[in-house]
Amino acid sequence: MTEYLVRRFIQSLIVMFLISIVTFGLIHAAPGGPTQIFLSPGLSQEAAKAQAHNLGLDRPLPLQYLKWLGGFLQGDLGYTFKNHLPVGQILWPTVGHTMVLMGTSWLLSLFIAIPWGIYNSTKAYGWSDQTASFISYVGFAMPTFWFGILLQELFALKLNWLPLSDMWAIDKEGQIGDLLLHLVLPVSVLTLGFLAGYVKYARTSMLEVLEQDYIRTARAKGVRESRVIYRHGLRNALIPIITIIGLDLPILVSGAALTENVFNWPGMGRLFVEMALAREYSVLMAITIVTAVLVIVGNFIADLLYALVDPRVQLGRKGGTAA
Amino acid sequence: MEPLLTIKDLTAGFATDNGAVKAIDRVSLSIGKGQTLCLVGESGSGKSVTSLAIMRLLEFAGGRILEGSIRLAGNELTDQTQRQMIRIRGNQMAMIFQEPMSALNPVFTVGDQIAESIRLHQRKRKSEAKQMAVDLLRMVGIPDPETRARQYPHELSGGMCQRVVIAIALACRPELLIADEPTTALDVTVQAQLLDLLQQLQRELGMSMLLITHDMGVAARMADQIAVMYAGVVVETGSVEALFDQPAHPYTVGLMQSVPSMEGERLSELRTIQGHVPSLHALPAGCRFHPRCPHAMPRCTSEAPPMMTVGTLQQAACWLYGDVAAGFAGAPDSDNGEAGG
Numbered sequence: 059m060t061e062y063l064v065r066r067f068i069q070s071l072i073v074m075f076l077i078s079i080v081t082f083g084l085i086h087a088a089p090g091g092p093t094q095i096f097l098s099p100g101l102s103q104e105a106a107k108a109q110a111h112n113l114g115l116d117r118p119l120p121l122q123y124l125k126w127l128g129g130f131l132q133g134d135l136g137y138t139f140k141n142h143l144p145v146g147q148i149l150w151p152t153v154g155h156t157m158v159l160m161g162t163s164w165l166l167s168l169f170i171a172i173p174w175g176i177y178n179s180t181k182a183y184g185w186s187d188q189t190a191s192f193i194s195y196v197g198f199a200m201p202t203f204w205f206g207i208l209l210q211e212l213f214a215l216k217l218n219w220l221p222l223s224d225m226w227a228i229d230k231e232g233q234i235g236d237l238l239l240h241l242v243l244p245v246s247v248l249t250l251g252f253l254a255g256y257v258k259y260a261r262t263s264m265l266e267v268l269e270q271d272y273i274r275t276a277r278a279k280g281v282r283e284s285r286v287i288y289r290h291g292l293r294n295a296l297i298p299i300i301t302i303i304g305l306d307l308p309i310l311v312s313g314a315a316l317t318e319n320v321f322n323w324p325g326m327g328r329l330f331v332e333m334a335l336a337r338e339y340s341v342l343m344a345i346t347i348v349t350a351v352l353v354i355v356g357n358f359i360a361d362l363l364y365a366l367v368d369p370r371v372q373l374g375r376k377g378g379t380a381a
Numbered sequence: 382m383e384p385l386l387t388i389k390d391l392t393a394g395f396a397t398d399n400g401a402v403k404a405i406d407r408v409s410l411s412i413g414k415g416q417t418l419c420l421v422g423e424s425g426s427g428k429s430v431t432s433l434a435i436m437r438l439l440e441f442a443g444g445r446i447l448e449g450s451i452r453l454a455g456n457e458l459t460d461q462t463q464r465q466m467i468r469i470r471g472n473q474m475a476m477i478f479q480e481p482m483s484a485l486n487p488v489f490t491v492g493d494q495i496a497e498s499i500r501l502h503q504r505k506r507k508s509e510a511k512q513m514a515v516d517l518l519r520m521v522g523i524p525d526p527e528t529r530a531r532q533y534p535h536e537l538s539g540g541m542c543q544r545v546v547i548a549i550a551l552a553c554r555p556e557l558l559i560a561d562e563p564t565t566a567l568d569v570t571v572q573a574q575l576l577d578l579l580q581q582l583q584r585e586l587g588m589s590m591l592l593i594t595h596d597m598g599v600a601a602r603m604a605d606q607i608a609v610m611y612a613g614v615v616v617e618t619g620s621v622e623a624l625f626d627q628p629a630h631p632y633t634v635g636l637m638q639s640v641p642s643m644e645g646e647r648l649s650e651l652r653t654i655q656g657h658v659p660s661l662h663a664l665p666a667g668c669r670f671h672p673r674c675p676h677a678m679p680r681c682t683s684e685a686p687p688m689m690t691v692g693t694l695q696q697a698a699c700w701l702y703g704d705v706a707a708g709f710a711g712a713p714d715s716d717n718g719e720a721g722g
Binding site for chain 2: 274279280290370
């Protein structure tokens with residue numbers, strides 16, 4: 059087990075290193091740059107060059123990368139070009155905000171989707187199943203920003219029941235009740251999006267399990283139907299669902315850029331869009347790295363859960379699990 | 382003495398896109414206490430459907446019992462609700478299946494799976510049931526049962542898994558054991574061991590057995606009685622001696638001849654039955670075997686033969702044995718009209 063963890067950790071470091079190189083290259087390959095964006099248009103070529111030199115942007119890319127890497131390894135995420143703020147100070151609060159929004163939506167969708175999908179598998183093509191199918195199609199097909207705007211139009215503008223956007227009213231910052239009110243609309247949008255997939259996965263996975271021979275064996279033993287499904291079926295059906303959940307985990311932090319923009323939610327998704335437009339290289343690098351760490355951690359958690367649910371999977375054993 | 386299991390005119394089938402299909406048609410069988418009945422026939426002849434219908438598991442496979450009666454120890458099974466059946470299944474009758482590796486739940490230890498069977502039907506504490514599970518594993522010949530009980534199915538071989546499946550089935554000492562091709566998926570040597578084990582356990586527990594097989598060798602070794610099925614109907618029944626000495630139905634004769642012999646001339650060609658089993662959607666009129674039958678007569682093409690007594694312990698559904706006993710086992714098949722006669 060220890061050996062497995064160590065191996066896994068080293069693999070992760072290599073992956074992170076490669077991701078950082080690729081991201082760094084991509085960001086700098088994008089047309090335009092910080093000098094064009096925040097320097098005044100009237101500035102002379104010489105002055106712009108001098109500015110670029112001051113920021114270190116005229117040096118060869120590999121050198122710029124090494125400088126970034128050196129800072130990163132010492133815990134220095136760099137500073138923004140504009141205002142020269144430390145990246146951490148901008149980034150960390152948005153991570154928390156996104157987790158509140160995404161975590162609520164994600165957990166809510168799981169709590170609805172898994173029991174509902176399982177139930178639907180036992181009554182396939184019944185009215186409940188058809189309803190879930192319909193909601194899934196809507197969830198998949200409808201752009202989240204459009205659905206978000208519709209909800210705002212109805213519940214915030216027409217009915218005036220809920221706040222239009224932001225995380226808190228301007229005079230109520232930090233109050234839980236106000237936060238909950240602000241969560242309702244964006245959470246509805248995001249939950250529908252998650253639910254659309256999960257409810258289908260849960261149903262399909264369980265339907266497949268119910269066809270298995272060991273389910274017939276359970277019935278032949280005289281196990282009553284509810285126990286057949288919830289004891290003999292459920293644990294097997296959860297195995298593929300866990301993979302999907304693990305892969306979705308990073309979204310919790312990387313956020314939903316569109317929804318955060320529509321609802322003016324001060325999260326990481328919105329930050330990424332803003333910073334991409336402003337060519338704030340250091341912030342973009344930091345966001346990418348945080349997301350990459352989460353992808354790796356998410357996969358690792360999924361593998362741990364696998365081993366917990368499925369005795370055939372043994373961590374660290376050859377062929378037991380994909381690294 | 383009344384037989385333990387009596388099946389009369391059992392008709393069961395599936396609803397398909399092309400309309401309802403009868404997978405078995407008026408099957409009648411009986412098994413005495415402590416006896417073994419082997420149900421033989423090719424794939425698709427309705428053997429498994431018959432066994433699932435008896436267990437009332439056919440409903441879960443999308444099928445339905447349409448007509449007929451299944452009496453187990455005086456109890457009419459077709460009248461039971463599924464709620465009542467869960468007290469009979471695994472208790473009074475139990476079943477083992479063809480694929481031992483997939484018949485066990487991969488996420489529970491084999492000990493737990495056996496103990497569950499015990500606790501479903503008997504008031505036992507968890508620890509007691511666990512101990513009984515270990516004893517059952519020992520009974521089915523698994524070495525080091527204490528360790529094995531804590532293992533998962535994937536840690537066991539196919540033969541071991543089938544022994545576990547047998548242990549699960551026998552946990553509550555059923556009066557009837559239905560075994561659907563229990564050794565087909567296993568190595569020949571393991572097959573022989575398992576058949577021995579089944580025979581020995583049957584003697585010890587005094588249970589009756591319905592053994593489904595397509596292997597005449599297995600039938601010869603295990604059966605007291607044999608019933609031969611073809612395209613959803615029983616074409617011949619009789620004691621194992623009668624059937625092997627003097628098979629009456631041309632299909633049974635064909636089956637016997639297509640068993641490779643270890644004796645006699647080694648170069649003699651292996652006989653086969655021409656043609657193949659008809660689709661349930663396109664059953665031939667009259668006797669279902671007539672298109673493949675070397676003795677087919679005009680009458681066979683229009684009129685389904687009833688079961689006719691051909692010996693003291695033997696019956697066959699074939700016009701070769703004349704009209705003497707017509708009406709003994711029912712009127713001609715209504716599916717095919719009343720033509721001829």
